[in-house]
Amino acid sequence: MSDAAGISFRMCPIGFVRTPYGDSSEVPKGPGAEHKAEGVLEIRPDLEPGLTDIEGFSHLIVLWAFDRSDGYDLLVTPPTGDRPHGLFATRVPRRPNPLAMTVVELLGRDGASLRVRGVDMLDSTPILDIKPYLSAIPADRIRRGWLDDAEARRGSPQGKSE
Amino acid sequence: MSDAAGISFRMCPIGFVRTPYGDSSEVPKGPGAEHKAEGVLEIRPDLEPGLTDIEGFSHLIVLWAFDRSDGYDLLVTPPTGDRPHGLFATRVPRRPNPLAMTVVELLGRDGASLRVRGVDMLDSTPILDIKPYLSAIPADRIRRGWLDDAEARRGSPQGKSE
Numbered sequence: 125m126s127d128a129a130g131i132s133f134r135m136c137p138i139g140f141v142r143t144p145y146g147d148s149s150e151v152p153k154g155p156g157a158e159h160k161a162e163g164v165l166e167i168r169p170d171l172e173p174g175l176t177d178i179e180g181f182s183h184l185i186v187l188w189a190f191d192r193s194d195g196y197d198l199l200v201t202p203p204t205g206d207r208p209h210g211l212f213a214t215r216v217p218r219r220p221n222p223l224a225m226t227v228v229e230l231l232g233r234d235g236a237s238l239r240v241r242g243v244d245m246l247d248s249t250p251i252l253d254i255k256p257y258l259s260a261i262p263a264d265r266i267r268r269g270w271l272d273d274a275e276a277r278r279g280s281p282q283g284k285s286e
Numbered sequence: 287m288s289d290a291a292g293i294s295f296r297m298c299p300i301g302f303v304r305t306p307y308g309d310s311s312e313v314p315k316g317p318g319a320e321h322k323a324e325g326v327l328e329i330r331p332d333l334e335p336g337l338t339d340i341e342g343f344s345h346l347i348v349l350w351a352f353d354r355s356d357g358y359d360l361l362v363t364p365p366t367g368d369r370p371h372g373l374f375a376t377r378v379p380r381r382p383n384p385l386a387m388t389v390v391e392l393l394g395r396d397g398a399s400l401r402v403r404g405v406d407m408l409d410s411t412p413i414l415d416i417k418p419y420l421s422a423i424p425a426d427r428i429r430r431g432w433l434d435d436a437e438a439r440r441g442s443p444q445g446k447s448e
Contacts, residue, residue, distance in 0.1 A: 132297060133298075134295070136293065136294045136383065137293055171374075174361075174374045176370075177375040179431070180429065180435075182427065182428055182430075183427075187349070187383075187385050198335040199336075210340055212337050212417070213337070213338065213418055220298070220333065221300065222295060225349070250293055253381060254374040255377055256430065256431065258433065259428065261422055262425070266422070268344075268421075
């Protein structure tokens with residue numbers, strides 16, 4: 125493996141997201157959590173031409189930063205689980221790189237602002253990138269490891285859109 | 287909108303990916319491109335405990351860096367298109383933050399190495415994060431804007447897994 129010591133990448137916000145959530149305790153979590161909340165992706169005005177034709181896509185991938193998260197543990201017990209799992213087998217916020225991904229539904233665009241449904245970020249969270257959502261793995265081909273097991277033990281619903 | 291001037295995030299590789307592609311011209315692109323190539327996610331040995339229980343997931347989201355990409359244009363004509371679109375309505379490598387996302391199928395794990403199918407990165411590309419792929423938007427709810435239009439004009443197939 126190459127030496128990772130010297131390599132790093134500096135990422136700056138392309139904008140910020142407006143959401144109803146001021147505190148992480150307000151964001152729905154765990155089995156059956158539904159993310160129906162509406163929000164606005166406020167993109168930097170200088171980048172507005174980069175949004176040209178984005179209205180044609182029904183869903184967007186938003187890459188954003190866990191900016192209120194610090195450090196990480198390699199083994200974690202997430203809200204959905206009842207025992208520790210490797211952090212890369214979870215979506216916990218405390219990660220070696222504070223990267224998060226959310227798929228949102230695009231409701232409309234007003235200049236450099238995108239109205240979306242399905243936000244699960246805190247208000248004022250920095251956005252790092254937006255990409256069109258193009259296709260998906262068919263649901264019957266997805267296995268979800270410990271999460272399926274944990275949900276089966278709790279009798280919780282699964283298969284929510286994400 | 288908050289002032290973005292002072293905010294930035296430094297991201298370091300959690301590992302590197304081994305793929306058959308030494309040059310971007312070798313990576314399948316455009317309408318109907320299929321990513322069936324196998325590769326290996328070589329995660330840093332110190333992070334290996336973070337992979338605990340990852341074997342239970344059939345698909346993984348790999349976030350990685352376009353490390354051989356520089357600068358960006360707000361309007362771009364991607365391989366699949368025949369006219370310019372906003373960069374955020376495309377997946378071109380030259381972006382304000384050089385972030386990329388690929389969904390891969392997990393074939394097996396050997397310590398800190400994950401054998402996967404579906405790589406579309408160049409060999410030795412830095413990996414920034416791995417997350418479990420949990421669910422997907424049903425195919426009949428996805429609209430793909432200019433990409434559907436461009437493919438319809440070319441009579442090309444669509445709906446590949448991604």
